[in-house]
Amino acid sequence: MERVNKILNHDLYKEYLERNEQAEAERRFCRHNVGHLLDVARIGMLFNLTEAYGLPEELVYAAALLHDIGRFRQYEDGTPHERASAQLAPQILRECGFDDNETDVITEAIGNHRNAAVLEERNLNGLLYRADKASRACYICAAAQECNWSGRKKNQDLIW
Ligand SMILES: [Fe+2]
Numbered sequence: 693m694e695r696v697n698k699i700l701n702h703d704l705y706k707e708y709l710e711r712n713e714q715a716e717a718e719r720r721f722c723r724h725n726v727g728h729l730l731d732v733a734r735i736g737m738l739f740n741l742t743e744a745y746g747l748p749e750e751l752v753y754a755a756a757l758l759h760d761i762g763r764f765r766q767y768e769d770g771t772p773h774e775r776a777s778a779q780l781a782p783q784i785l786r787e788c789g790f791d792d793n794e795t796d797v798i799t800e801a802i803g804n805h806r807n808a809a810v811l812e813e814r815n816l817n818g819l820l821y822r823a824d825k826a827s828r829a830c831y832i833c834a835a836a837q838e839c840n841w842s843g844r845k846k847n848q849d850l851i852w
Pocket residue numbers: 759760773774805
């Protein structure tokens with residue numbers, strides 16, 4: 693997990709997390725903070741292990757920790773945050789020791805984390821999409837009525 697810990701300590705990573713934090717200070721709906729990113733990483737690992745995706749854990753963690761890193765840009769200029777995050781992630785990945793192929797695989801998954809078409813894919817794309825959605829505690833959320841997630845997408849029960 694050496695390279696994953698490098699991500700957590702990377703100056704740009706910390707800066708983007710801080711920008712997300714500031715942009716969401718008053719947000720009533722789900723936030724995109726480090727707690728969410730770690731939830732997605734760990735739920736992703738549960739899917740990875742219990743459903744035999746066979747993905748290296750550093751890929752799962754790196755994709756999860758970076759998948760919402762550009763959320764602040766969506767607030768600033770409307771850029772869809774999966775695209776903003778996919779633009780910001782490669783520099784951090786390379787500087788933390790991920791090679792070009794790993795960087796491409798992780799970036800593709802980040803760019804597809806709101807694309808329901810990848811849901812069934814038995815790869816990092818499908819795993820990240822599922823872990824991200826499963827992480828949200830809709831079943832206990834006070835803002836669930838006003839949330840723009842469709843009823844089908846909302847988690848009615850705790851799975852993990
Ligand atoms: Fe997201």
